[in-house]
Amino acid sequence: MGYAFTSDDVAFLRSAAGTAALAEVDALPFTDSSRLHDVGVARKLLGDGFAPVVETVLLRRKSLAKLEDVGGWLFTDDALQQATASAVARHRAERFRGRDVHDVTCSIGADLRALGEVAARCLGSDLDPVRLAMAHNNVPGTPVVRADALKPVSRGTAVTVDPARRDSSGRRKWHPQDFLPPLDELAEVYAHTDLAVKCAPGIDFAVAPWADEVELVSLDGAVREACLWTRGLATPGVSRRATVLHGDAAWTLTDAEPDDCAVAPPGEWIVDPDGAVVRAGLVRHYAARHGLHQLDDRIAYLSGPKPPPGIRAFRVLDHAHYTEKALKSALKARGVGRLEILVRGLDVDPNTLRKRLKLSGPDEATVVLTRIGSKPVMVLCRPERT
Incomplete structure (x- = not known):
């Protein structure tokens, strides 16, 4: 705590x-x-x-892992955990460029600072007096006031909100009532306002039918957030978007792009799409963009003759029907002593399996364990940076 x-x-x-x-x-x-x-x-x-x-x-030392240029900032532990990473905050703030914007759950000011760099005017508000006092320190020159996010105190602004997450009792997906303030109440209060709601990426998007566009954002390989965009902040013709931020590079993919994608056996490479692509349901769109195919139409692993540039992909060495005995034999024949195990679509625990394989040898490899139809398959690979 x-x-x-x-x-x-x-x-x-x-x-x-x-x-x-x-x-x-x-x-x-x-x-x-x-x-x-x-x-x-x-x-x-x-x-x-x-x-x-x-x-x-x-906390200042801990903040260096996600926030930039915050040497004199003040934090609470909870607020720092919830604060948006600087690169993600800057990306989200771009949609507010040139507009008046009200951050109605400004907390300690991480998003507010990014907004202040691009918006015409900014206002922050929160109910927590301690976090507001910290925001005064962290984002000097930007007005912050104490106000309830469900009782608007501004007019004519776009609104951004980052609801706190309640304890979801171990659930793998988030629901509207797991947020404070609840998502459905926010949607009702701001029904006629351009609204952006930052959410945990595990949220079930079906419970937010009021969102015109859902964007999943990953940073350096980890999915950081989902953002629900409405009305003038949403992109016409787009309902789902994946944005991948990596270092100074960024790319995006939407459901407005083609999704023509074949299903075929493993080719020369295995590609595991970024988590934002998978979570946004855009695996077929990603495959179509890069000339790849699916191994199974319900599994996110892709394959093809050439992987997209700038990713870690897996050069296929062999593939066969998967049994633990067959895998153990294949690894022994290749002298594999260090093994990365990737699993999707099979009930296999990599750590438990690795112990049973009793690996020995000088080489290392990656094995992709998945299924094609009802058939369990193993694809032995060598990881490479493309």
Whole structure:
């Protein structure tokens, strides 16, 4: 859960004394081996006020993995976990370029800062006074007010919202009631407003029929979010989009593109499309764009004579009917001692299987375990960066 910051804590951290305390504590290493000792040092230096300072130093270091240029920012642990990665925030903000926009769940200001770089005017609001105080610190010059997202306080603006996720009790997919505020209430309140709603990528999109366009965004191979776009923020003729961000590069794919795609046995390469493509239901569109085919019309693995550029693909060495005995024999014959196991469409646990295979040998390989129709198939491959 992390430390529970108060408004007084934020006021102190923003003061000259707080800045000095943060600099002093930031000089401590806080490695796994030194953490207990360093916390003790901080307690001696600052007395009872050590906790928010230590937590802020640790959260600032943690933020470097997802946020850019936030050296002086203030966070709570929950707010940092929910904050949009800077590259994703910039991508989403582009649709608001030149417009007036209201971020009605601005939290600590990660999205608000990206919006401020492209929008005509920005306003942020939130119900949490501590996060609002942090947003004042983090995004100076942008007005932020305390307001309920379900009770609009602005007019004539586009609206963006990042609802908090409730505990979904282990469910693999998210539903409207798992968000705060609930998605269906947001849709009703902003029924006549250009609206963008950031969601967890596992949401069942069928429960948001009011969304004109659903975009799945991945960053460096990990699917980070789904965004539900409505009305003037949506792209005409597009209902589903996958956007892939990797380093300074980006590409996008939509359901407006052709999806003519054959189904055939493995060819020279196996391609596992980016998770955003799979989650957006655009595997056939991706295959059509790159001249690939499906192994099975219900499985996302693709194959063909040439993989798309700039991805990690798998050069096919052999393929056959899958049994554990047959796989073990094939790996032994090739001297494979290190094996990456990719599974889709079969009930196989890679870690359990790897132990039973008792691998030995100098070589390494990847095996793709899947099915073609009802037949389990193994495709032995060598991974390569194209």
